[in-house]
Amino acid sequence: MRWKTRIVLFIYFVFGLSYHVMAQEKDSLSIILKDLENKYNVQFNYAPENIENVFITSPEASLTLSDVLLYLENNTDLKFNDSENGIVIITKPLRLFCGYIKSKEGNLPIEQATIQTKNSGTVSDETGYFEIEVKNTNDRLIIRSLGYNTINIFFENNQKSTCRDIFLEQNIESLSEVFLTNYITTGITKTNLGSYEIDFAKFDILPGLIDTDVLQSIQAFPGILSVDETVSNINIRGGSNDQNLILWDGIKMYQSGHFFGLISLYNPQITKDVLLIKNGTNASFTDGVSGTISMNTDTKLNTKTTGSIGFNLIDLNGYLNLKISDNSSVEIAARKSLSDFTETPTFNRYFERITQDPDFENNTSNVLNTNEEFDFYDFSLRWLYEISKKDKLRINFINASNKLVFDENTIIDDLERSKESKLTQNSIAGSVFYKRLWNEKLHTTFEFYETDYKLQATNANILEDQRYLQENQISESSFKLQGNYKINKSIKLNLGYQFVETEITNLDDVDNPVYRLLISEVLRTNGIFSELSYSSPNNQTHINFGVRYNYINKFKKSLIEPRLSFTHGFWNHFTIEILGEFKSQNTSQIINFQNDFLGVEKRRWQLSNNNTIPIIQSKKGSFGINYSKNNYLISSEFYYKFVKGITTQSQGFTDQFQFEKSSGTNTVYGLDLLLRKSFPNYNIWLSYSYMDNNYSFNSINQNPFPSNYDTTHAATFGSSYIKGDFKFSLGLNWHTGKPITEPVEGNEIVNNEINYQSTNSSRLDSYYRVDVSALYMIDINRKIKGQFGGSLWNVLGTENVINKYYTIDNGSVIETNEMSLNFTPNLSARFIF
Template sequence: MAIKGKQYLLSIILFSFFSFTISAQVKNEKQSLIAIFEAIQNQYNYQFNYAEDSIENVYIIPPKKELTLEDVLRYLERNTPFSFTIISDNIILVKQKEGFVICGYIKDIETQSVLTSATIQSNTSSTVSDNNGFFQLLVKSESELISIKYLGFKTVTKLASVFNKEVCLDTYLYPNFQLLSEVIISNYMISGINKLSDGSFEIDFSNFEILPGVVDADVLQSVQAFPGIQSINETVSNINIRGGTHDQNLILWDGIKMYQSGHFFGLISMYNPQITDKVSLQKNGSNVIYTDGVSGTIAMKTDNEINSKFRASLGGNFIDANAFADVPISEKSSIQFAARKSISDFLKTPTYTNFFERISQNTEVDNNTNNSVNSDKEFDFYDTSLRWLYQISDKDVLRVNFINVSNELIFNENAIINSNQESRESSLKQNSIAGAVFYNRVWNDKFQTSIEVYETDYKLKAINANILDEQRFLQENSVSESSLKLTSNYRITEQLNLLSGLHFVETEVTNLDDVDNPLYRLKISEVVRLYSAFSQIGFVSKNRNTAFNIGTRFNYLDKFKKSILEPRFSFNQKFLNDFRFEILGEFKHQYTSQVVNFQNDFLGIEKRRWQLSNKEEIPVITSKQLSTGISFSKKGWLLSLEGYYKMVDGITSQSQGFQNQYRFSNVSGSYDVKGIDFLFRKGIGSFSGWLSYSFMDNTYKFNSLDEPSFPSNYNITHALTLGTAYTKNRFKVSAGFNWHSGKPTTEPIIGNEIVNNEVNFGAANNQSLEDYLRLDISAIYDLKFCHHVNATIGLSVWNVLDKENIINSFYSVQDQNLLKTNQQSLAITPNAFIRVYF
């Protein structure tokens, strides 16, 4: 522990030294044009000749000092309504350009929020609104037509004479459709997390502050901050929404269904936070456009606005290096690109070491014996993602997405065979690649349509080279899915909206087991096709106090000749000014799930494999859920209480990962969950604090087992989180305390632990592991250098107290002795990052 402690301390010192030896900050605040003229006169020994009253209210960012005088004057002409001419005796004449300047603030008429990067265009020039929605534009005459455009809003056309020449007033744009639910509770826990009127939650990373233990806005780690959502083993590849398994979550990236979640086999999210703009989380009351995901939906979205200015960033932390670029191609098109790559090829940090030890616990990678030793362990990951937007016309928008993600683990097994040293390589590779095309057409003020096509492919491949048995065991699990969705949206009235559509999905899952000694090969490939039609009515009252969505989705599975009808609804009512009441409900289904055949499959690391439902062992999973809640929000106070009941039928014992007497059983059953989610939050100026609590009663029902009913493996009865965040100017800090009751576990019968060389277990899940406890901290500081460059540095520590939490425990018999194995949580793990923006 002493050596590890020194490594942590050295890493933090090196990072701090590297970050804070960057050159000192240079202020880039706007200055008056008079002050800028004085500075230029002192530097270049030129005098400005101007009418003082014409420039007294003009403020711009000063030009760089290293520019030549000619470059300075060109910069001033581009950013002011004046022209500059050098005349004799070192005098610069300042004249008002022909025409006049109009200005204003672009805002959404319904939400009153500012619209950034709106396009304002005249016959001769154009500009875009800044982060405050503000714009300035030089026009030549009052009769000139000014058009204001923003994606998803009606184009506004006005005469230049309408704009006030003395005061910059607000200009409002009207949405084409009320497609998205409105924010009813902003800053749900911290800034950037909001609750919407349809019962869903939104994380807006463009306005995101900081969460404990997360400095680089990890998408799937951030989702776990909400009450009712935990990861029973601390990974983003095992997120449990109200007691469900991870495979029961529908995970979408810009509408593409993803079958892989994380890097490092679940310790960090595989979705690059630089290109992910918003995340929507729905625990109940799902929109009818979504198909499977019986426990919940996590929908990630990229920015849907065409950028007019080049933006880029470079970053790195103790795990990876990453880059992002947003490149305007034209006024109508821009492309975003993001990439990450692990740095373990040339530097293995303490963070990397902890992560590797965590994922390799009790696996083929970690299992050395007296006769064989594993060595040369290497792990690598990368991800690349792309989003291209093209506004074909004011009514037509095209979006193209692409994502490619990979994890690879390699190690050698070494042994002495017949007095000779031999070595064979084992490996585990996990890869996802997907692409999509989305086209939206606004036909008129009331009607629009969209077409979405995607292809997503996932593959997990393991080669286990057993050198002592002279055996090579190859395993593969792959998913290939194609989707076509047609959606229409018709605005019946200003308050009433009709959403309808058709959806086709074809999913193919292939599983391969191939052994060379003795020769054995089994390959099974299955296909399921889904045909769906859906329709939903949305209503928002004029005073915005009442909102509801009610609809249904009809599904037909051709393989099973099975029809499934899924009604869904959400209702939200504001009353007594500061109170809100909501009720949500849904029916859902899914025909893909993950199963565990053996605990040592795929080297024991990612042992779950995707499988399709069939007519025999694996039914189609169906769910029913109802929840109701009440909230109070006023002057920074928030109290929210929600109760729910969920019933999921068609699960299999193999999908639950049993490691007790039912580990080899293959039966179907169900589970039902009753629970309460509670949140208290208070914001005072730059400080916010929150307390969340969840209660859950999660019970299995397997009629074919010896015990028809017993607690679920995911029954975390009590979970509590206490968090704080403080933001002041450029500094952000957050700390969080996480506690929950222990995971259910099955113990052997005391005094009769072994029968017939097998563990003699007692009642299933009748005991619990020790309570889980973790304290995390995070801190971020923004550095501002000059007009074009700034940076952010951050530091986080996961499990500050270095608490040795047991996240799993199981028993086995070796040499007629009972062996208990405990899997530990992640130890104290520091991380730090730096990101430079251009």
Template sequence: MVIRKKKIIIFFSLLFFVLFSCYAQKTKKQESLSHVIDVLQERFDVQFNYAEDTIDDFVIMPPLERLSLNEVLAYLETKTGLSFSIMNDRIVLVKPKKDSIFCGYIKDKSNLQPLVAATIQSTNHSTITDDNGFFQIEIENINTPITIRFLGYKTITKPLHEFSILKCEDIYLSSNVQSLAEVVISNYITGGINKLSDGSYEIDFSNFDILPGLIDDDVLQSVQAFPGIQSINESVSNINIRGGTHDQNLMLWDGIKMYQSGHFFGLISMYNPHITQTVFLRKNGSDVSYTDGVSGTIAMQTDKAINKEFDGLAEVNLTNINSFVDVPINKSSSIQIAARKSISDFVETPTYTAFFDRISQNTEVSSNASTITNSNETFDFYDTSFRWIYKISDTDEVRLNFINVHNQLQFNENATINNQFVSRESQLSQNSIAGALHYIREWNQDFNTELEIYETDYKLKAVNVNVLESQRYLQENIVSETSIKLKSNYKLNNTFKFLTGYHFVETEVTNLDDVDIPRFKNLVSEVLRTHGIFSQIDYKSLNRRTSLNVGLRYNYINKFKKSIWEPRLNFSHQFLEHFSFEVLGEYKHQNTSQVINFQNDFLGIEKRRWQLSNNQNIPVITSKQISTGINYNNNGWLVDIDWFYKVVKGVTTQSQGFQNQYEFVKSKGKYDVKGVDVLISKRLKKFNTWLSYSLMNNRYFFNELEADYFPSNFDVTQTFTMGTAYKLNKLKLSAGLNWHSGKPTTLPILGNEIINNEVNFGATNASNLEDYMRIDLSAIYDFKLGPHTKANIGISIWNLLDYENQINNFYRLNNEQVVETTQNSLGFTPNAVFRVYF
């Protein structure tokens, strides 16, 4: 362990050395505009007057000393696009040029042909290009963000001053190999969150603003801002999409299926926020190339563009240190590396303490037998991510991805036996390691193919000692999966596109239980191989108002000789200018699920283990889902309403986490859920405010347990969130309220709590815990450290009012009495960050 820690420290030291070295090599000649103005004031004995934020973002080459004042001012206007006017008393007034015109020609980078009807947007105006690719648009100031997009091409978004604004120059767009849906609603909740025409949602972290309680772009915390998505126990390892369990979510990182979600066993997303560029969330209507995830899909992607300049950052907050570099190798290749490690080895912060206390509640880490004491509790986590892109030629591209994630918890169990002090170590580790190869071939402008190969491995291991009995209990849960997918995209014309492909998946799951005294060992390893063939037709009307994707996927499971057909549908239509209507539907299946054999497995911290379907008592899980929605978007107002109905068959009682009379019962059944998701938001100048509401009815049916439907363990009937974000120059503020009705629970029968030395439970899930409520705050301030170095500081408070929210309870017999045990959510939890960009 010491060697590993030394290696991590050396890695971070080298990474920071690279950051500072590259920065030093890059900033030798250009100077900030403020420094240039200071020099000019001395040279010409004039006074420049300006608002500080007008010139903050400009870095230029200083003008030649031989130039006159008028020539210098003309030079500065050329380089910055600002207005420099000589006033009386030798005063030079600096200000943005108001109501100017920005113009240009949008062209295809590969063939230099004009792109007709490309969209150009500023803050308050928009236009499209004509037959020659020409456009012109009004602009308010030099810092106005300009977005240029055209279907099938990579979108450009950057401030106006990064374009040439003195004449109408050519602007080139690169074709996007992937077929991406168009944005229907931008700034869906806050900046950087968009709704797409295929019914999915996009989080673009390059344009992301801020959410309440978050100062990092935590992927799995951010997706919980959407209506219909929440975590019933505040854990990113237990995200519930429309009433489903976490194992029913397909988690993809650059196309790799991941079987682990979080650090701190669920309180922090394990996906480094700085290498994850974009997240696509799908509740329904999945692309036919996806399999698994009967409840939903969370697909994370790194940046797919080759970076031309060095970028990097270093960060420290109250739980970890983090660093990221994006290094160009040459014009055809670049590498991204990200690394993060907990700081608990060096200091225990209030945030760390709050997290540790939360995960160890009612486990062997926090409480043990009365004669046993625990000591030396330590927790450590780290993750590393890597992405390499190489553009072999104009038509061939290779991308490699790698991720390694590790969590480790250790503590000593101590007791005095026969007047001798005995201490033994228990530990729990959780690790994921995965890699992928993507090869993209663009045969021509209308046809391309993509090969995806990945290997993903997950391991959960626990060593639980019993010092009183001198016993050691070893548990392991291992998943190893290999996937090969070949896709082809063919564009028939401007209206129709076709997607076809083949997908092979081999999944092996191994479970080990090993006790030394008395000797017992049970090792079970199972393998499933699945073949999939899929095809899809995409239609987009010429006026871009109607979109239809219809597809079919055929799956064949070798071991069971089982065929599964899965139709998929998403349809959207814009009408009456500001309204749109959508219908989404899908059939899906999955072969893996998480089960709980005993509540104290794996020290009670991460008690779920993955298992494969056996087509008998553990069926293949299948789902059917349909949803329809309508939204209104105009003048900063957004109203989005979605109705949905979903049926999931093949679930087992072990996968649902019962802690009542069905805790040790093994049965299979189904659940259905119906409801409505509503989002209302208003953007007003610097403010963005949103309200979301979800109403849901989630029911189980297990024929061997009860004759009728009964409420699901995840039947949180009502969920309400309210948030606001404010952005002023370099300051971002956000506050939010989260409320939902209490989790279902099963109570003992009052007055007749015990029968046959067991708890006598009443009707299943007929009661609820108290309602949950939480208020969060966050703030981030950006500033400059130098001509090429930016920084920001941020603070956040989770659960500002320190509400004691019950997230779970269960009942046990103790000394012939029924005792209730409760688990609470995080209390008042602060966090802070300091981040430097190079």
């Protein structure tokens, strides 16, 4: 048995020795450092994450401190720096990573590509070369270049002795090439198609805004304002709001505002960018004879989950960009008014603004409105799924609502009676977008959307024991097929087909006496479009020419609509642009009575009937010249717009033509001018617009006369200051008052009707407003950032009259003034993670 005992002892000795060796190799560096601190009377300073999971054999006891530090450097991936005061600083040495950025197509170098890590960044030179210091072996490098897909690479997979080539693929869906950067402020650019883009990821700040309200932001551009100060009545170069095509990720929207127009319906947290087109529209777009406002969510997959929670004195809001997998992500955004929780001064200001109409305030002196409640919410969702490298799917959904409720109270026969009146406005829409990349030259897209809108009012007339119900509903479906083919480096061709079916239903229902009028109409439109684009090799000349053919089945009507945009750069700092388009639309908003829908939201959508309500058609042309050098920008554009098929009911008359039903034309001549100068931390701009905006109607003998939206002169001054994480902006807005029609002085009433002067022969006083806003960003901790802001709208409390009209009451003329939003403060806080 002795030999067995010897074998057991031998095995025990071998395994024990192996364990001792392994134990030595697995000593934690943190433990070793503590032993060395006691032995050599030194102190090691280091970031804990730098020595995590580092295990080495302890140095021999006979070594000096210098030899020990050399030993540790040779056996770890760390740098040990000894100082005279007995402190040894441990750091991770920086590594240098280099490469050449090239295009996958053509193998050409890409200049000015940005390369970023968590701690540093650089750009590539004219040969595409770059080098960047990398702190950690698992650092991720993000490489971006305009017109190419962003890529991510990891340093640990690319440690080579020589620099490597990195190839970027062209991004066919990239935004139009930038012609003028920082057009007004950072994040606003002008493209080679003559359109404007706001990238909210780069957006700085505008006066009076602490959130990136889309429809408020675009009013910073010359030629765009709202005569009644609402986002639901934006006037692009003197056109009415119903002449604007509003798109959210390709979905046509018929509702644009919360608080019945005071703030944008579209959640700023999920809206990545907005495209504004005043002329030269792409042939793939239909509708919107005055202009196009196209909002978009992010089209790139999120690499990690991010989100935010915030509030201001109007609403609570939240946002989440959730990474589902490497090829799928979801964006969710929601807002809810504060009315269920508290009433703030800001909320009350907004509520007073929308309910100042006399028909809402009190029907008669014997009726009192009580229990007034207002609420709004919106919910937005976008899902991205990359089926493969060549197939991409996007699904969108949006739901928004406004609700106003109040009780009408009175005393009849010594009994107190009460009835509820209510106004609701809802939009719900969804879409599917699919893109197929067949090869580097050809890709196709398919889009489908369904959008529904409903405006409903129940007006309880308690004195006459009457209930008046009004409804306006829209249901629209559309699908679009497009093919984009790159003929060569300079020429691209776009072909497509679109089908649109629109149904609009209007209801007027009275219970005493019984009256019910229900009208439902449907129009179907087939559209074929084609567009050819050319960019010169030196990138100085860009031409887009397209044609759209629309056929309306119900009227057997064909419409041919050419579109053109031309831009050319010369003398290094100058560009000229020539834009033109023909467009048409089948829908418009009309006002039957000023007290429709409780006098709060008076307009209802209606389809063209090709007779009393014609198809609206426009012809537009413009010429512009721009100069940009040394952070100076001078931009000017002269334009002409002719619109036919408008009706008196769609233009919001409040005078002798309020009940007139006539069609006519609108002719506008104008100039838009912008001057801007940028400094390192400061930016100032001045915009000016001039327009001559006139109507002519078939059954009105006063033609031509000023349009209801003729603000002859409009000027805006703005400034912004940015220092680190602090942003401040101050601005003022001024424009001539809108035209109005006043009664003949001294002879106001004839035959129990108001005796008016010539139509729009008078004007309101000029509009003037000063706004201030500020934002500050702070790092709360390593994972959460805080953004805090404040704004003052109408700082000086200017009492601007935005509309005036007259009615008869007991044989007297009553003047009614609609006032703008008075001094309104707002505060916001957002926590970003």
